Amino acid sequence: MSIVSALELATGAQAPAHVLSTTVAQYMWLLPVLPLLGAMGNGMIALGVGRARGEQVDATTARHPLVTLMGPGVLLASFALAIAIFVAMLGAGMSASAGLATPFILRLGSWIPAGALVIDWAFQLDQLSMLMVLVITGVGTLIHIFSVGYMRDDAGYARYFAYLNLFVAFMLVLVLGASYPVLFIGWEGVGLCSYLLISFWFRDAANVAAGTKAFVVNRIGDAGFLVAMFLMWRTTQHLDFAGAHAALLSQAGTPAVVAIALFLFIGCTGKSAQLPLYVWLPDAMAGPTPVSALIHAATMVTAGVYLVARAAPVFSGAPAISLLVTVVGALTALFAATIALRQWDIKKVLAYSTVSQLGYMFMAVGSGAYTAGVFHLVTHAFFKALLFLGAGSVIHAMHAAYHATHRHDDPQDLRNMGGLRRVMPVTAVTMGLATLAIAGVPPLAGFFSKDAILSAVFARASGSPLAQASLLGLSGQTILLGVYAVGMVTALFTAVYMGRLLLLAFFGENRTGSDAAAALHEAPGVMTIPVVLLAILTVAGGWLNLPELMPLGRPELLEHWLAPVTGASAARLAGTVPLAHGTEQGLILAAVVTAMLGLGIAFIAARRPITDKAHAAPDTGVSALLANAYHVDAGVDAVLVRPTQALASVALARGVEPGIDGLFSAVGNGLTAVAALVGRRVQDGDVGKYAWVIAAGAVLMLAALSLR
């Protein structure tokens, strides 16, 4: 190891130092370390209070002042550092002649030095990871602050913040890692935290089952990621981004690159809840609502989109797989949007909406529009975090009202809400803005990012290298046009189900029940302020990447910002001819009309009277299919889960003791007996014989050495 690192140090000293190496960016290791320290501190409080009271489970850390200070505090510190690094990057980008064309790689130490395989603890700062860090720490801070209000009366207050801080630490490792294995640490770490937080209220068996489901389904995707890394090592002998991507670029189009891209994408379908591995995300709503906002909407589930953008040189070298990514994204978007149309649980609607929006992001990154995908990732982080936090405020109020009146109705059922805008004006206005944003109404953030995706897909359908590629015999052109059509239909459904949610929850007559309705109240300031800040971002987020058509400010800031990272890869898939302005205006008009049409349909549909869950007529036909999410869970249960369990129980009842255990014991005992028999014969106490064996061995060894 010492020789290797000495060599590396020697070569490192010869290379010119990066412009950022003397700025505040050299402290970027603190970004994940700060939340990690917070996690340890909060964890110690969670364990310590339990020990001190001698009854670990029942001890409460609710409203623990140190936790309130430390939990959001470390995030705020991390966010401040991220801003400082961002400013340093802006300064360096302006002064350096070549701009920041190469990433700043900070090597912290050696992790796996094994012969040719040398993996370092190294972080990489470039435009993409900087953007992700800003979103994670910024949105994360707001959600942490919101959680102070939402979770303050929970007995597991300290444990909650320990998990949440740990999650942010791993997420930052994920986006800062300079190689696939380091990224994978973050990837697995966020999966672990997701599991811990979904099962946070572990006394309810359903929550534990949901956490386990998320963990198991993610593991299937992770296996794909691992295979991709193995293949990458076999093909290129590199696992760091710079080395692997350079080597894979020179082999673009070979089966090895196609296989690597395919397995990487399998990893993405697990973490980012795409078909067919989306099933865990709707169930993940069992966790506390701010967790859904942070992990299952704004950050962790977008890791797959980040990975495709990060591995853009690999995916752009495998156009067929890029087409597959975009097709899976489109199908997922439509599939989840239709399910969301008939859900009554406010969080389920948002969960399926998240799956659907992630589909949009994959549509974009699959068609090589990496900027559009990342742009939608960012705006989605703003408005979906806002929607979940708003839903959290609603659930919080409903729960408190039912608790005060000792009723046992479902606080998350849209049929029990209605008219909430009168008691929760701030939440109603902010959620209204977010709804308009996700539906694609200009000039809110979601409009710009969704339009960027749809027009990018449409533009690549003609005359681009991607349109000339093919997947399963279909030409790229056909596929991309189909994807665009599916994207438009999905946009319509998005406007319908989001309009429906807003109207059901905040407008019309109140259905909470006369006594409970009086107990409804707006959320406290610590919860509304983060929501309002997110609402500002939701309104302003579109200015990150304005289309050139709209003279509202400097166009395509994000496109220029990300160009050093993804520009070359995007250019390999995109056509050289830009869309005609007339066509682009037509696309924008179509998108706006679609959004308005969807909201109109929602408005008309909301006029129908609502009956509560107990008195509702059972769904029939298509709506039953949608309400039950196409019976996918039941199907998986019947085809995979129950046969496995049946087999396991049969094996346990009949086979394990005499059969499997017996077999292993018999083999073990037999081997021991044979070895003893042989050994006893050989070792008979005759020293002369031993001498002969030694001599024969020496002769054999000499012969082997001289014949070699």
Place this chain on the structure above:
Amino acid sequence: MITEALIVSAILFVIGVVGVLTRRNAIILFMCVELMLNAVNLSFVALSKLHGVTGQVFVVMVMTIAAAEAAVGLAIVISVFRHAGTVDLSSLKLLRG
């Protein structure tokens, strides 16, 4: 000159090996082992002409250790004789598996 010395050394070594393999008397075995050691010593000394004085230093060390080993070994042989009444190795087979 070196060649001859090495040939003598090889012959001595083989005699020693054959003695160890064929004889069963512990004393004779001992002498054969000494013969092998001294065969190696001879080649050390011979080769030190080519490779410097290290070989001679080794010879001194081998002789010292061989002397110590002979002292310990003969003591063991005596106590074996007192215990079993013989030093024939073919009749000493207590240590078997």
